[in-house]
Amino acid sequence: MMAVALLYRYADFVKLLGGTEFHLGWIVGVGIAGSVATRLLIGSWIDRFGSRPLWIGSLLLFAVTCLAHLAVTTYNGPAVYLLHILFYSSVAGINGAAVTFVSHCGPEKKIAEMIGMWGTSGFIGAVLGTQLGDLLFSGAAGIERPEIVEMFVYAAALSLLTIPLAWTATRSEKHAALLPWLRKITRERLSRRAAPASCLCDEEEAADSRDRLATCPTGQPSMWAILRQHNPGVVLAVGVAMGIGLGLPPTFLRPFAAGLGIPRIGVFFLVYSITAVVTRVLTRQWVERYGTRLVMLISLSGLAASVMLFLLVDSEWMLIIPAIGFGCSHAVLFPTVVAAGSGVFPAENRGVATLLMLATWDVGRLVGAPLAGGVLRLARVTGLPPYPTMYVVTSLMLGAVCVWYAVGVFFPKRIPTVEREGELELSPAHRPPLPALDEREPAPAAIASNVQAG
Template structure:
């Protein structure tokens, strides 16, 4: 690849024709590369927009209370959230190509509008058997998926060369701030001596407010952003076949299956063991993950995304086992610390490490492919965990302990297979491909 540069720079300067072509190629190269930023105004606006989005989502971690109020149980919760996740998986395939064509800004803002409308619709749900709750959860998850994918892609495109996983990781640290705020707000709402219906309405109002803040900050974070023209966009299957990151796709699936438990099912487990509030878990989880993410933001690039992903999934599996010792609120920080460390490692390693296998002009497709696999893990994991809990109760087995051990074994097996068989992910840069193509055209004209 570097032979093109060498041949241009060492050419005979006395040859006017060559000199003109040389200048044209170098000038074209200089003007084709967009300015790249690290931690500027746009990044920090995006950072706090992402924080607000996570506050919106994490304030709904008591969604089980909403389902329970309507007369449902963990099985209904798994079906409803799994149906929503299915929509997110299907939508991501279109969202990735859409981001590449129209740019992250349009998809980001449009997704937030859909999310806000879906939250408003929840005020109209009156029964667990209504198709409306499934449709609203579907729209909410599609909006959430689009906002996540567009925000990560936007930052990835602006990252200096070789620092994509670092900036994606730092952006992800904003999520831990939101993760610490949302559940605490939920605990505050549900600790009040007001009717359950009022508490649920307040929960959705908090989510709506956070979603509105995310929209405003996103609007200014992406102000003036223009789509990157991609010309002819190859088919999705051709792109995946050419650039897919191999085993990292399986690791993304494992990540989705593992991180879904505290977000969806912790409330049910805490209720079973007699713990009223779960805000302390997410506060410890968020502080641990935030601190560890900042301390190790360059670790995936230093030890390799493959190794970082393996270590992270193994720690995530271990955190599930430690739920078995939790019988009072003071023991909740044990799995929270391990879960936070795991999340801090696996997100930039798996999402960032997998998406950089795609050139920048197809980075939207690459990012959303990785998120599709994460969502697929949740899609399979949520109904699986819900059915496992309900099934164990039917046959009078310890429901949650069996679930913890089973999911932990599955995750550990995937991680060890990844370490044994996965190949290193090689980052793709558009500029290198473009220089090579232009240099080949110069040689053809000489």
């Protein structure tokens, strides 16, 4: 997280290349599209092979992507978009592997608390990363190439230093191993090639063998089948709204502060992180006490109000005001949304569930970054104050999702019932399916005969 936070000054890199906030929004939005695709593709993969391969591979990709940015010379070429796709794909892999690993470290009712406590380390990394960024750019009169180079090189170095830590953390992970599965496939194929023609199996056996080789080591259904069977519902919309709101500071805080003549943004993320850590410790049992629905509604409402607090900022120290609101909202909302969505899925599909909820966060940023850049550009064209307009529009969007979710919570749809002989029963369209014949309980007569036979 420290390396990611160091790159919160990515807006300075785009500005150095000649771009504006509009271009920044589209670069970030296109890059996050890669993150969404990555999360959806790697969910079942993590369930099969564990977090370690993805975690370490994503850290390597992150480092390579940071160093490749040093060769980019224009803000509107395909290179910057492709590298940003790879960058966010690596971040998605790192976070997905880490969150999935943590979610397996405790019982289901403790998922929110486990993810919340793990996220505390991310806040500490955000503080250190932004402070390092302010230190790198403190001596420059403007945006200079050497500071940009140092930013990317330091981020790559931090990623590489994390690999031994990830390897050590996952040494006791219990998942279906990738190498034994590959060895099994290789042995079967070699034995088939070495067998004489008379010993070859018939077409039906060959088809069964191919199906066996194509089956995942854990025998799990495909990711899309899992998603069709388990649907978190409106929680997905809350995750998208969370991504829109919480995605604003990492992308647009730096140009917003620069427009006000504020050279440093570290104070915002310092207060943000401290507030989040304290709030997360104080509220770690809220989900167990009050339930995910009420906690999500309160925290999403607080996020909508926190966005409006940016309208009060006119100096560096006043960044503390929205930072407190964002820290409280983030600390409560993020683990609650992930836990609410993941709880719908069975434990063996926890990787798909976790990455699906993180994908909603990415979809929010995918929508929010280009939208915010477009609002800023349109506001300048129409003569409106750019950033106040953008913050008001974003807050209204989050408020609309709050109202929608509140209606679903307090006024749920009633399941139709039919009255028969003074009793209420579910209507035929809403009755659960009958179990298979072999799964039904035996009739009393059959039980009696079995007892007598015994």
